[in-house]
Amino acid sequence: MDISTQLFWLFTMALPIGCIAWTVTHEEVFREPREYCVNCSKNGKTLLRRKFFYLFTCEYCFSHYVTVVFLLFTKFQLLLPDWRGYAIAGFALVFVANFYMSIFALLRQAIKKEKTEIEVLQKEVGQD
Template sequence: MLQQLFELFILALPIACIAWTVTHEEVFREPREFCVKNAKQGRTILYRKFFYLFTCEYCFSHYVTLAVVVVTDFHLLFDDWRGYLIAGFSLVWIANIYMSLFAYIRQDIKKEKTEITLLEKKSEVLSETTDKKS
């Protein structure tokens, strides 16, 4: 049981990484913009929902999790289909906790960078006005 919990927290890391990268990072910006456009302007609901999956980290994490469960044969508590079902939803939940923490940390870092930039600009303005007075 302890081994399964360890595997749960480890397997959730690549799931979170893949889901976040595809749905947020610059490297996938163009395909994501294409998906956003099709998710909003598609003719059928099925078409729109298909493309929406690539824009939402929560939604996309389900599909990444499905692939991880299939590839790793990971299951929790039970050795039959119930173990795969429990493993799938558990992995999604842990992966989304990881992504939420990552988003929070990135937001805090961005806030600090913005504050530093503002302080640097204030410092430049003060030094320019001091130099003009001298």
């Protein structure tokens, strides 16, 4: 596979990886399981239990595991056609997915700020 095709797959596969990691670690649909994991990560009796459950609360950490699943299913390798290609692809996918998630978080924050400013302006106009 040539480098342009590999880069296409890198940036394309990072989208669903980021989407899955973000949804599990931030969105309302997974709130109850996430709260359970947060509780177990803070109050677990063993270090292993605390760290295991923490993985489901951190988008960066969770994206590593989603990436491993994607690599198992797609057999995607980057630059080298052996185990090193899997390692490079794994870390590159995590990096790009987390870049996408950071952009998404900033976008959501800006939208939320704008909505709040609009609500404040509407209240001010309504009071006058």
